[in-house]
Amino acid sequence: MSKKALNNALDNVLASLLDRRRARNQLRSLTTVPDGTVDFSSNDYLSLSSQPAVQEAFLTRLQGAVSPTTAGHNNRPSSLLGSGGSRLLDGNSPFAESLERMLADIHGAPAALLFNSAMDANVGLFSCVPQPGDVIIHDILIHASVHDGMRLSRASKRIPFAHSRIWDAPGDSSASSIAKSLEAVLRGLLQEPDGSQFESGKRNVFIAVEGVYSMDGDVAPLVDIVECVERYLSQGNGYIIVDEAHSAGIFGDRGQGLVSELGLEKRVWARVLGFGKAVGCAGGMVLCSPTTRSYLINYARTLIYTTAMAFPSLASIEAAYSFLAAGQAKQLQSHLDVLVQGTHKLLLVVCARHRPPPELLRVSPGKPRSPVIPVLTSRPRDLAKYCQLKGYMVRPIVAPTVPRGEERIRICLHAKNSMVEVEGLIKAMEEWLLKALDRGDESEGRVAIETDEGQPSTHDRATREAKI
Template sequence: MSDSRVIPVPSSSPPSQSLVNALSRALSRREAKSARRRLTVLPQETVDFSSNDFLSLGTSPAYRGRFMTHLKNAPDSFPFAKELERFVADFHQAPTALLFNSGFDANVGVLSSVPQPGDVILYDELIHASAHEGMRLSRAGKRIMFPHSSAAGLRDALQTQINEDPSVRNGTKNVFIVVESIYSMDGDVAPIRDFIQVVDDLLPHQNGYFMVDEAHSTGVFGPRGAGVVQELGVQDRMFIRVHTFGKALASHGAVVLCGQETKDYLINYARSLIYTTALGFPFLASIRTAYELLANGETESLQVRVQELIRHLHTRLHSLRADQSVLFEVDHFPTSPIFSLRTSKPRQLAAFCQRNGFIIRAIMPPTIPEGKERVRVCLHSGNTEAEIEGLVQTIQSWLDQCELRSANL
C-alpha cells in the first residue's frame, strides 16, 4: 500500500537583506568619496582621449581586414596557439613565450608561483594591482616596496636585505625586482638601466631576477613596437617580461616571455593559467593579426604619428594659463602617450570636457594614492591636431571659469 501522506513544506520567507545592505553601504561610502566606478560606453560623436588604443588599431581597416582573413582560414586552435607563441617570442627576442588570458592573470600567475619560499621581492611602489595580488599569494619570505622609479631607493632596499640576510649576500636566496616599463597612471618610463646597475653592483652571485610588465609600452615604444626593454637592448637581462594585448594591440590576452624551464614551471604551477579556459581562436587570430602588423613594420608610421601628437599636446598643455587659486599641474614624461593633469577637482574637469565632446577620465583612489587625484589623458595615432586644440581650449575654458568663481567668492 502506497504512502499517501503529504509532507508539509516550510513556508518560505524573504532572504535576509543584511548582505545586500552591506554592499549598498560599501557603495555609498565610495560614492561619498567620489570614488565609485561605473561602466560607461563612449558616445559615437565624442573624441576619445581616454582609451589605451594608442595605435588606433581598434578602428584600423588594415587590422580588421587581416583579422577577417585569419578567421576565414581558421585552423585547429592548439597548433595555431603554439605557433603564435613561437612567433611572439621571436619578435620579442625571447627564448620562449606562454599565452595567458589577461595581463592580470599573467602577473598573478608569475608572482604567486615563481618566487620560492624565503625569497625576497622588491617592488616599485606604483606597480599594478595585479602584481600586488600575485605577491599576496606568493610564498616569498619578504615583499618590500621601494620609492617609485628610484634607483637609489632600490639600492637602499637591496642593501638592507644583504646586510640582514647572509643568504641574499651569498646568492642562495633569490631576489626578484618587480617594475613596469611604463606606468599606467603617470605614464613615466622606468630607469631600467639604472636598476640593472644596482643589481650588478650588489648581487655579484647573479641571484637578482627582473620581472618587467610592459603592458603600456607594447606597440608604442621600441623597434616596431617591441617595448622599452628591447629599445634599451637589455632583453637578455630580464628574467620575465609581460606584454599585454588589450591596449595598443586592440586584442585580448597577454604573454609571458621567459626561458623554457620557467615556461614549463608556469604550465605546472601557475594557477591562473591551469584553472581557466584557454584563449579561443578569435582572440588568437586578433593577437596574430596585431603582431603581423608590428613585425611587417606596418605600425611604424603609427608610432611616429603618436610621437608627433605627443609633442604637440605636450606643448599646448604647458601653455595653459591657470590662476594661483586653481590647483592645476601637467605631469608628463616627454615621449609617453599618457598625460596626467593634477587638480583638486578631477571629476569636475572630466565632466566639463565630456559635456563638450572630449572623453577623458578622472582617476581617483583607490586606483591611485590619496592626494594623487588627476585627470588622465591618452593620445592615439588616430587623434588629430584639431581635436587636440579643441581639448586644450576646453580645459582652458574650465580653468577660466574656476578663476572667475574664485574671484567672486
C-alpha cells in the same frame, strides 16, 4: 530568519559600504561612450584595432579558418567560437603554440606563454615562482595585478621602494621604507641576519617594475635598475620582471617594448605583456626561458584552471603583430609622438597663461615619453564631465586608484587622433579652468596630506596597492 531576510541583510551591508564610498566621492560605475565622442581615454594607443589593414588581415584569418579548403589542416581550429577547455586539456592548438614562437622571436625572448590577460599573467607568475625564503622587491606604484600575485606567493617578504628611485640621494637619512631607493632596499636586505643567503645566491630576489606606469605615463629607468640589481646581487640571483603592458607597441624599432629598445633582453629575467593597449587586442603573455614556461604550465593557476583563448583572439594577436613586425606601424608611431609633444606644449601654454593654483590644475614640465599625460587637479570629476559634454572623452582618476592629492584626468593619446582634436580638448580644459578661477574654486585648498618634503604621506602612497 528567512532566506529573503538574510539576503536583505547582506544587501544592507553592501549598500552601506557603497554609501561610504559614495560619501568619499569614490564610487565607481560602468559607463558607455556616446557616439561621436573623441577618444582621449582608451589604451588603444596605436589605434590598431581600427586600422583597416589589421582588420582585413584578421578577417582573412577567420575566413581561412572556416573555409572547406582548410579541412584537415594542422592549424585549422576545431571550433571558431571557443577553445573547448583549458590549454592543459582541450584548449591548446598548433596555432597557439606557433603564435607563441612568433611572439618570442619578435621580442627576442627564448620562449613565450599566452595568458587570457596581463592580469592573469602577473598573478600566475608572481604567485607560483617565488619560493619560500625568497623576497619580492617592487616599485611602490606597481600594478594591482602584481600585488594580487605577491599576496598569493610563498615569498617571505614583499618590500616596496620609492617610485623609480634607484640610487641613494646624498645625505638621505630617511627611516621610512616607503621613501627608500632600490639601492637602499637591496643594501638593507643584505645586512639583515639572513642576508648572507642573498649575498651568496642561495636565496632569490625578484624585482618588479613597469616599463611605462599607466597612471603617470612615466618610463622606468630600466638601465639603472639592471645595474643596481647586478651590483648588489652579483651571484645572478636578482630576477627582474618588467610589466610591459603599456610600453609594448610604443617602444622598440617595431614595438617590441622598452626592454628590447634598450637591448636588455638577456639581463631582464621575465617580461609580462598585455595585448589590450597598443597592440589593440586582448590577452597577455609572459616572455621567459623555456624552463620557466614549463614551470608556469605546471604551477600557474591562472593558466591551469581557465578556458584558453579562442581562435578569434589568437588570430587578432597574430594579425596585429604581423603588422608591427613588418614595420607598418612606424608612421602611426611617428604621428603619435607628434601628438604627445604637441599636447604637452599646449597644456604648458595654458598653465603659463593663467597660472592656476597647483591644486586646481598642474602638469609636469618634463617632456613626456609615452602617450599618457596626467593633468592633476583637485576637481577631476568636474573637469572630466565638462570635457565630455564638449565631446571629448577623458576620465577622472581618483583615490584609491591614485593617492589623495594626486587626483587627475588622464589624457591618453592615439594615432587616430588629430591635432585639431587635441586643440579642441585643450580649449575645453581652458574654458573649464577660467570658469573655476572665476568661481574661486582654488580657495578650497589642497587635498593632499603632505609631509615636510611636500609629498603625499606614506599612508596615501600606500593606497597605490589598490590600483586597478
